[in-house]
Amino acid sequence: MPDATQTLSYIQAVQHGLRWSLEALDDTVIFGEDVAVPGGPFGATKNLHRDFGDSRIFDTPISETAFLGMALGAAMTGLRPIAEIMYADFMFVAMDQLVNQIANTHYVSRGTYGAPLVIRTQQGYSSGSCAQHSHSIEAYIAHTPGLRLAVPSTADDAYQMLRAAIVSDDPVVVAEARMLYPTKGDVRLDAPVEPIGGGRITREGADVTIVAWSRMAAAALEAAEELAADGIDVEVVDPRWLAPLDFDLIAASVRKTGRLVIAHEANLTGGFGAEIAARAAEECFSDLRAPIARVGAPDVPTPAAPALQAVVIPSAADVVSAVRRVVR
């Protein structure tokens, strides 16, 4: 028995979560491109094929539509598939299966069929990644009724939220953050499996609330440290799940601080930050002491050149200046 809590990288935590699912649940099967013998393009499935064999984990053709549909058909008939979409950007190739098929199944059959499946993917930019390997797809997924969406930002969350996704009877997209894969943290390997949903206050503060997820959750904490030096006391909320969204947690924080900054890596127009801003305006209007501010990428495709990326990808510094705007 390994130590209950281990320091692991985010990607190792994912690996542990997948291993847990194969051990704990007989009906889980893992498939996708390069996941079996190669151990996954990012190492998420390392050694799982060696330990569990072809019947539990296997490679598919490069056919996102076919294998997401296969995940649905398998889920409808008694398996609990975990399909890996290598880059979140490739989900768009299979959007029909995601939006028209998987998301609708439970509702349209009046609950007589379900789609208990997980789609694991990773999102966001990385150095030199081009416009087809940098999307943050959260708004597309969260917009679709019937889907659940996890955006873990720490190693422990990567493990706990993946397990929650696997035991959920709803279809769940787990959008990991590629840039966070090497980051380390303590992972509670034998924590009880949590239900899906639920955000977390990752830093308490009195002056302003920052809601940030995925890579920006870490950037927000960094920004908070910098602002603390100037006497600005920041509260950071990591919603962890965008569907179901723990809006009560956000609302409570906004009521306390009276100020709200939302930070995400996706571009701003129609981004999930707009949803949170709209709800805060509806539900917390009288608590707000300043206009809501959003941090996100400008509405441009992600360039490959690091020099250009530096201009468009939001950073901790952008969060700092947004906070300064609202506390002025």
Next chain:
Amino acid sequence: MSAVGDIVHMYREMRRIRAFEDRLMDLKAGGEVPGSMHLTNGQEAIAVGVASVLRPDDYVTATYRGHGWAISRGSDLTGLFAEVMARSGGVNGGRAGSPYFSDASINFLGENSIVGAGVPIAAGAALSAQRHGQGQVSVVAIGDGATNQGAVHEALNLAAALTLPMVLVVENNIYSEMVRIKDMTKIDQLAIRAEGYGIPGVTIDGNDPAVVAAAAADAVERARRGEGPTLIEAMTQRLVGHHSGDAQHYRPRGEVAEAALDEPLHRIRSAADATLLAELDAIDAEVTAEIEHAVAAARATELPDPNTAKDHVYA
């Protein structure tokens, strides 16, 4: 399971489908069916022939032209009428309507209103079947036009690569909505595409349920033996429009009348002797009574409760 090639049994099943849809057209004219329907008139032999060789635990997935597939598998007529009539007694309580219903009680994974999208899903059911090791087979029906969808190509290749127990039935009714399939691809027989996936492909007479049953039996047995998918192209014609409101201006004069001489029910009747004809007439009368009973039962169910509109989005 019914006997393969039992023509009287298959006649009854085809008549039930035909009568179900004819009755739906009346109900539509009377304002009792919202939305349009895609009828399978003339194509009944395909679903019935295939169903005759399936086990109850096999999976079936169809297109929006799927009434016949559900009925041939034993879906309850009252539930189907009520579904198309948008009533609470429908198999899906009116959430799916004519083009998108499913019936979990008979392993009918559902119709699909996205052309070609059912094939990947059927591959998933085949994956379950393979893993559960009980010899189940996953059958999926698509139209000729659907063979040009990427999803179909991807899923067939995947099913072949993984040796999944799947049978793809292409209901080639010559038209993809309003254009002829021969104007949309350069090949005369869609079944030859099977070769590209390394699986068997056959083109058969889809208006003879016994022929369909024989081809389906071969494919299903092959799948049960663990030898992978088969593509069956069943040639047929629809006697009606693409959907219930289609005036069919794109069809040459006389085409439908000629097809009516070759449709499966007419074929059986015109070859029957007096004794058989009497038997078939009796079947028709029984089916009419069954249909009326089901319509009355469907009508007796309430409209869906508006308070349930938000139920079942999540499990």
